[in-house]
Amino acid sequence: MNIRISGGYLKGRRFSVEKSSTLRPTMESTRLTIFSVLNSSSKSITEESVFIDLYSGTGIMGFEALSRGAKKVIFVEKNKNLCTKISDNLEKFDLITKSEIICSPVYSFLNFKNIKASHIFADPPYRFKEYNKILQQIELNQFLNNNGVIILEMDNNSKEFVYQKELYDFDDRSKGGTKIIFMKRKSD
Numbered sequence: 016m017n018i019r020i021s022g023g024y025l026k027g028r029r030f031s032v033e034k035s036s037t038l039r040p041t042m043e044s045t046r047l048t049i050f051s052v053l054n055s056s057s058k059s060i061t062e063e064s065v066f067i068d069l070y071s072g073t074g075i076m077g078f079e080a081l082s083r084g085a086k087k088v089i090f091v092e093k094n095k096n097l098c099t100k101i102s103d104n105l106e107k108f109d110l111i112t113k114s115e116i117i118c119s120p121v122y123s124f125l126n127f128k129n130i131k132a133s134h135i136f137a138d139p140p141y142r143f144k145e146y147n148k149i150l151q152q153i154e155l156n157q158f159l160n161n162n163g164v165i166i167l168e169m170d171n172n173s174k175e176f177v178y179q180k181e182l183y184d185f186d187d188r189s190k191g192g193t194k195i196i197f198m199k200r201k202s203d
Contacts, residue, residue, distance in 0.1 A: 023082030030104040032073045040073045045190045058164045069137040074101035076136045093120045125152035138168040167196040
């Protein structure tokens with residue numbers, strides 16, 4: 016399967032990933048919506064941004080962030096073959112020095128890494144029911160900078176998520192069968 020980068024200085028460049036029934040890359044129209052919302056607010060990607068791509072899969076969201084100028088992207092993916100493919104594609108675009116690939120389950124990463132991020136993107140497998148657990152781990156281990164943003168992608172019918180309005184300003188968008196939730200960390 017060929018995936019096209021939708022924006023930034025790599026716009027239009029493609030990379031390939033083997034097709035898989037378990038791999039569901041974020042659609043280009045959804046990616047454009049996500050980065051449009053980020054750019055139209057104080058949540059945009061800048062040369063100081065550290066972007067974490069949880070459940071990376073193909074890594075397309077991290078590539079989009081790098082193409083738009085992120086300082087660093089951390090790809091978190093448990094599938095070793097996908098980690099290798101992300102690494103190969105980073106090499107292809109000469110982005111390896113601006114990236115880190117963590118080949119590990121997301122919860123292991125959230126429990127043991129000490130990173131401050133400006134943006135955290137999570138697109139777990141559909142039918143996922145532990146969005147609140149992810150948020151709890153992000154909060155407990157203080158992964159998000161003040162005013163940082165968490166972007167969750169989920170099935171539009173998902174009822175598993177309860178957002179914490181005392182910690183985050185909240186915005187959402189629907190795109191087809193997908194719901195995108197933007198949670199901006201309130202300043203302390």
